[in-house]
Every structure is written in C-alpha cells, then in structure tokens.
Amino acid sequence: MxxxxxxxxxxxxxxxxxxxxxxxxxxxxxxxxxxxxxxxxxxxxxxxxxxxxxxxxxxxxxxxxxxxxxxxxxxxxxxxxxxxxxxxxxxxxxxxxxxxNVDEFQRINTPGEKQIKALSKRILTTSDPAEQRLLKEARRNQSRRLMKQIHNLxxxxxxxxxxxxxxxxxxxxxxxxxxxxxxxxxxxxxxxxxxxxxxxxxxxxxxxxxxxxxxxxxxxxxxxxxxxxxxxxxxxxxxxxx
Ligand SMILES: [Zn+2]
Ligand SMILES: [Zn+2]
Known part of the structure; x- marks a missing residue:
C-alpha cells in the first residue's frame, strides 16, 4: 500500500x-x-x-x-x-x-519496581534452592500484580x-x-x-x-x-x- x-x-x-x-x-x-x-x-x-x-x-x-x-x-x-x-x-x-495519568503511574510503578529489584537481589544472594524457588515465585507474582495495576490505568x-x-x-x-x-x-x-x-x-x-x-x-x-x-x-x- x-x-x-x-x-x-x-x-x-x-x-x-x-x-x-x-x-x-x-x-x-x-x-x-x-x-x-x-x-x-x-x-x-x-x-x-x-x-x-x-x-x-x-x-x-x-x-x-x-x-x-x-x-x-x-x-x-x-x-x-x-x-x-x-x-x-x-x-x-x-x-x-x-x-x-503519569503521576498515578509513577505512584504505582516506583515502589512496585523497587520490590521486584529487592527480590532479585535476594535470589542472587541465597544458595538454598528451595528458598530460591519461593523467591522466584514471589517475584513472578509481584511483577504480574504490578503489570495488572498499570494496565488498569x-x-x-x-x-x-x-x-x-x-x-x-x-x-x-x-x-x-x-x-x-x-x-x-x-x-x-x-x-x-x-x-x-x-x-x-x-x-x-x-x-x-x-x-x-x-x-x-x-x-x-x-x-x-x-x-x-x-x-x-x-x-x-x-x-x-x-
Ligand atoms: Zn500500535
Ligand atoms: Zn462505532
């Protein structure tokens, strides 16, 4: 075309x-x-x-x-x-x-990203595979939740x-x-x-x-x-x- x-x-x-x-x-x-x-x-x-x-x-x-x-x-x-x-x-x-609304987005996204980063850090520093698995699941849930909150905007x-x-x-x-x-x-x-x-x-x-x-x-x-x-x-x- x-x-x-x-x-x-x-x-x-x-x-x-x-x-x-x-x-x-x-x-x-x-x-x-x-x-x-x-x-x-x-x-x-x-x-x-x-x-x-x-x-x-x-x-x-x-x-x-x-x-x-x-x-x-x-x-x-x-x-x-x-x-x-x-x-x-x-x-x-x-x-x-x-x-x-960009301000609203930042109010949700900034703390949400911080939590995900903190979980990533803990995943890297733990050597226990069981704990690592749990932390990874927590991170997955957290980022899904954050995505949903952002999409709702x-x-x-x-x-x-x-x-x-x-x-x-x-x-x-x-x-x-x-x-x-x-x-x-x-x-x-x-x-x-x-x-x-x-x-x-x-x-x-x-x-x-x-x-x-x-x-x-x-x-x-x-x-x-x-x-x-x-x-x-x-x-x-x-x-x-x-
Ligand atoms: Zn498009
Ligand atoms: Zn129409």
Missing part, C-alpha cells in the same frame, strides 16, 4: 464497521515535521535529554505521529505524539501525554462519551501485548476526545536507524500495529462525526 492510502482505525464492535482516519490530510505537515526533527535533532530543543541522536544509536528509531483536528470553533489544530517513552520520558513539551474513551478499560479489548488468557495503548494513534485520539477536538487525519512515521528486522525505515509512514492498536482504535473513533 502506498503511503497516501494509509488509514488509521479499526473495526468497531458496536457499529460493525471500520472507523478510519486517513493519512492524506496530514501528510504535508508530517513531512515538514520530519524535516524539522532532522534539522533541530531534538523533540524539545531546550533540553539535551530530548536529542534525537539516540534514535540513530543502539536504541534505534521510534514511531512518531501527527494529527490534524478541528476545535469547536472550526479552527485547525496540529497534535504530535511519540510512541511509548522518549529516552525514559513519558512527557515532553509540545507532545501529547500518554493515555494514563488505561481507560479508553470514545467520541460517544463511553469508557472501557483497555483490558476489555484483549483476550483474557493472552493478555495485553507490551506497549498496547502507548502507540501514537491511541495517544492522539485519546487527547482529541478529552479536549473536544475532532480529528480529520492521522499519520505515523518512523524516525531513526532502521529497526532490527529492517521492516521500518527512517522517514517512512506505516499502518497502525495489528497487535496493540487494531483491537482498540475502532472503539476509540466511534461517534466521531466528520
């Missing part, structure tokens, strides 16, 4: 149709953003933590997204997002935040004003794939919903050193991911009147 034909969205389980946002309306602006990032080599030039140089090193590249939306007065707004974290940061100036909304926990869109036994809800498309759509904006177009592009499998190249646009995004985007876009 050519870049111009890309669409972002998915099957809506209520309307039984696909709700889709085309890339076309954002392509020129997104290409300008790619050029701007190439020139400034930063996503937030006032802070060295946000240099894009890391995307050309060991960490390799990252997905970025851009949305064109209309506010209630009909004025156009450009929204930008990066997938997941940028160099360990969930927030950067001028970029939309994650779906979940992801509450999806749509343009009808409905809310659903993100876990409802994934099979109970397989669980949620890593990074579900952290891609640019869900971040941007969620931001639009919660700020009374009507999206017109959306695009996701890859920036940086090509990924290990070679499936993603610098400056190219890609369809939404099938594992994390396809199951949720249809619901999120439901009720959008264009």
């Amino acid at each position: 050519s870049e111009e034909q890309l669409k972002y969205g998915g099957l809506c389980n209520q309307c039984h149709t696909n709700h889709l946002l085309p890339v076309m309306p954002v392509l020129p602006e997104a290409r300008r953003l790619i050029q701007k990032l190439e020139t400034s080599r930063s996503i937030q030039p006032d802070d060295p933590d946000f240099s894009t140089d890391i995307l050309f090193g060991k960490a390799r590249g990252q997905m970025f997204g851009l949305m064109l939306a209309l506010d209630v007065q009909g004025g156009s707004r450009i929204l930008k997002a990066f997938s997941g974290q940028f160099n360990g940061h969930y927030r950067a100036k001028g970029w939309v935040p994650p779906i979940f 992801y509450i999806l909304e749509n343009f009808r004003g409905e809310r659903q926990p993100m876990s409802a869109f994934f099979s109970k036994d397989k669980g949620m794939p890593t990074g579900a809800g952290d891609c640019c498309a869900p971040k941007l759509i969620h931001y639009a919903i919660t700020h009374n904006l009507s999206p017109i177009g959306l695009g996701e592009f890859y920036f940086g050193l090509e990924n290990r499998s070679g499936s993603k190249q610098h400056g190219q646009f890609y369809a939404p991911c099938t594992s994390g995004c396809a199951p949720i985007l249809g619901f999120m876009l439901c009720g959008l009147v264009k």
Whole structure:
C-alpha cells in the first residue's frame, strides 16, 4: 500500500464497521515535521535529554505521529505524539501525554519496581534452592500484580462519551501485548476526545536507524500495529462525526 492510502482505525464492535482516519490530510505537515526533527535533532530543543541522536544509536528509531483536528470553533489544530517513552520520558513539551495519568503511574510503578529489584537481589544472594524457588515465585507474582495495576490505568474513551478499560479489548488468557495503548494513534485520539477536538487525519512515521528486522525505515509512514492498536482504535473513533 502506498503511503497516501494509509488509514488509521479499526473495526468497531458496536457499529460493525471500520472507523478510519486517513493519512492524506496530514501528510504535508508530517513531512515538514520530519524535516524539522532532522534539522533541530531534538523533540524539545531546550533540553539535551530530548536529542534525537539516540534514535540513530543502539536504541534505534521510534514511531512518531501527527494529527490534524478541528476545535469547536472550526479552527485547525496540529497534535504530535511519540510512541511509548522518549529516552525514559513519558512527557515532553509540545507532545501529547500518554493515555494514563503519569503521576498515578509513577505512584504505582516506583515502589512496585523497587520490590521486584529487592527480590532479585535476594535470589542472587541465597544458595538454598528451595528458598530460591519461593523467591522466584514471589517475584513472578509481584511483577504480574504490578503489570495488572498499570494496565488498569488505561481507560479508553470514545467520541460517544463511553469508557472501557483497555483490558476489555484483549483476550483474557493472552493478555495485553507490551506497549498496547502507548502507540501514537491511541495517544492522539485519546487527547482529541478529552479536549473536544475532532480529528480529520492521522499519520505515523518512523524516525531513526532502521529497526532490527529492517521492516521500518527512517522517514517512512506505516499502518497502525495489528497487535496493540487494531483491537482498540475502532472503539476509540466511534461517534466521531466528520
Ligand atoms: Zn500500535
Ligand atoms: Zn462505532
């Protein structure tokens, strides 16, 4: 599929149709953003933590997204997002935040990670195999609990004003794939919903050193991911009147 034909969205389980946002309306602006990032080599030039140089090193590249939306007065707004974290940061100036509340995430994640680290340390220092087994089980349970608490922070909304926990869109036994809800498309759509904006177009592009499998190249646009995004985007876009 050519870049111009890309669409972002998915099957809506209520309307039984696909709700889709085309890339076309954002392509020129997104290409300008790619050029701007190439020139400034930063996503937030006032802070060295946000240099894009890391995307050309060991960490390799990252997905970025851009949305064109209309506010209630009909004025156009450009929204930008990066997938997941940028160099360990969930927030950067001028970029939309994650779906979940970052402060709440840190309140849960920081002590949870500390406990897991402490268990790991004890596993390394004990020589009794029986005790080691118990500690490993405790660590497994603890990280499962933490994962569940974090996943519970992801509450999806749509343009009808409905809310659903993100876990409802994934099979109970397989669980949620890593990074579900952290891609640019869900971040941007969620931001639009919660700020009374009507999206017109959306695009996701890859920036940086090509990924290990070679499936993603610098400056190219890609369809939404099938594992994390396809199951949720249809619901999120439901009720959008264009
Ligand atoms: Zn995705
Ligand atoms: Zn629908």
